[in-house]
Amino acid sequence: xxxxxxxxxxxxxxxxxxxxxxxxxxxxxxxxxxxxxxxxxxxxxxxxxxxxxxxxxxxxxxxxxxxxxxxxxxxxxxxxxxxxxxxxxxxxxxxxxxxxxxxxxxxxxxxxxxxxxxxxxxxxxxxxxxxxxxxxxxxxxxxxxxxxxxxxxxxxxxxxxxxxxxxxxxxxxxxxxxxxxxxxxxxxxxxxxxxxxxxxxxxxxxxxxxxxxxxxxxxxxxxxxxxxxxxxxxxxxxxxxxxxxxxxxxxxxxxxxxxxxxxxxxxxxxxxxxxxxxxxxxxxxxx
Numbered sequence: 001x002x003x004x005x006x007x008x009x010x011x012x013x014x015x016x017x018x019x020x021x022x023x024x025x026x027x028x029x030x031x032x033x034x035x036x037x038x039x040x041x042x043x044x045x046x047x048x049x050x051x052x053x054x055x056x057x058x059x060x061x062x063x064x065x066x067x068x069x070x071x072x073x074x075x076x077x078x079x080x081x082x083x084x085x086x087x088x089x090x091x092x093x094x095x096x097x098x099x100x101x102x103x104x105x106x107x108x109x110x111x112x113x114x115x116x117x118x119x120x121x122x123x124x125x126x127x128x129x130x131x132x133x134x135x136x137x138x139x140x141x142x143x144x145x146x147x148x149x150x151x152x153x154x155x156x157x158x159x160x161x162x163x164x165x166x167x168x169x170x171x172x173x174x175x176x177x178x179x180x181x182x183x184x185x186x187x188x189x190x191x192x193x194x195x196x197x198x199x200x201x202x203x204x205x206x207x208x209x210x211x212x213x214x215x216x217x218x219x220x221x222x223x224x225x226x227x228x229x230x231x232x233x234x235x236x237x238x239x240x241x242x243x244x245x246x247x248x249x250x251x252x253x254x255x256x257x258x259x260x261x262x263x264x265x266x267x268x269x270x271x272x273x274x275x276x277x278x279x280x281x282x283x284x285x286x287x
Contacts, residue, residue: 022101023157025141027093028052031086040082042245045096049073050134054090058083061196062237065123070131072124072172078196079122080241093138101158108162114170120193126172133168137161187212188226191219192234199238201262205231240276243269247285254281 031054040059055068059082060075067073069091075081077099097105109115118124126134137160144156194208202208205216208231212219216231223231239261246257258269273281 022098024096029092031090040080042080047075049094051092054087056086060122070126114173117173137164187222
């Protein structure tokens with residue numbers, strides 16, 4: 001997987017090579033194996049989690065989710081996770097995949113409308129009847145991973161997941177696509193996805209409204225009505241969250257962070273940060 005900014009996030013010793021692998025799986029995680037932390041964690045890989053039992057509360061890219069079993073949680077590369085609480089009976093399985101694996105999987109699933117929805121939704125509650133098929137999927141993937149003599153394991157995993165999604169997994173997202181056909185409430189989803197992709201370079205509503213084919217006024221009104229935040233506030237929240245992570249989790253200078261976030265100057269970045277947080281970037285880093 002590509003190497004970028006080195007965030008100070010450490011995996012357990014026995015999976016320290018996971019980010020260098022194309023595919024990694026762990027079944028039946030419980031509360032004791034998932035530490036909660038007050039600090040946000042920025043992901044360097046795509047992670048899909050099947051929550052089989054219990055519940056947890058977590059922020060994913062500033063949005064708070066109460067995740068109740070059974071659910072599917074998708075956390076993509078560069079997303080920021082902050083776990084708030086986990087129930088004692090929590091049980092989940094997860095897979096971690098590289099960009100190469102994700103790109104190959106996309107080739108098989110790109111024409112599936114439910115897959116495009118899955119890419120935009122971090123948390124989806126699923127029907128209880130899906131628990132057994134998902135457990136079977138994770139068992140099958142674990143068996144493929146365990147067979148180290150199989151030279152076709154990579155291809156087998158890609159085909160296993162794509163076949164499962166086409167035959168069964170798509171059902172988890174069908175109700176979302178049906179609802180979207182009946183209303184335009186998906187505009188905030190699409191807007192937030194665009195913000196995640198472009199917030200470092202684009203901070204004006206005209207850009208996002210043009211991408212969505214609507215007026216800035218309509219965009220702002222729709223986002224505010226559905227999410228409770230204005231469109232401008234969403235952009236600011238992403239910029240500030242990224243700045244916080246860079247200040248706390250890297251050794252980049254304030255000037256380098258200003259450049260990373262495409263501010264015209266360090267002074268402009270400092271004023272922007274202080275307006276939103278109430279302190280300078282240096283004060284926040286030393287706090």
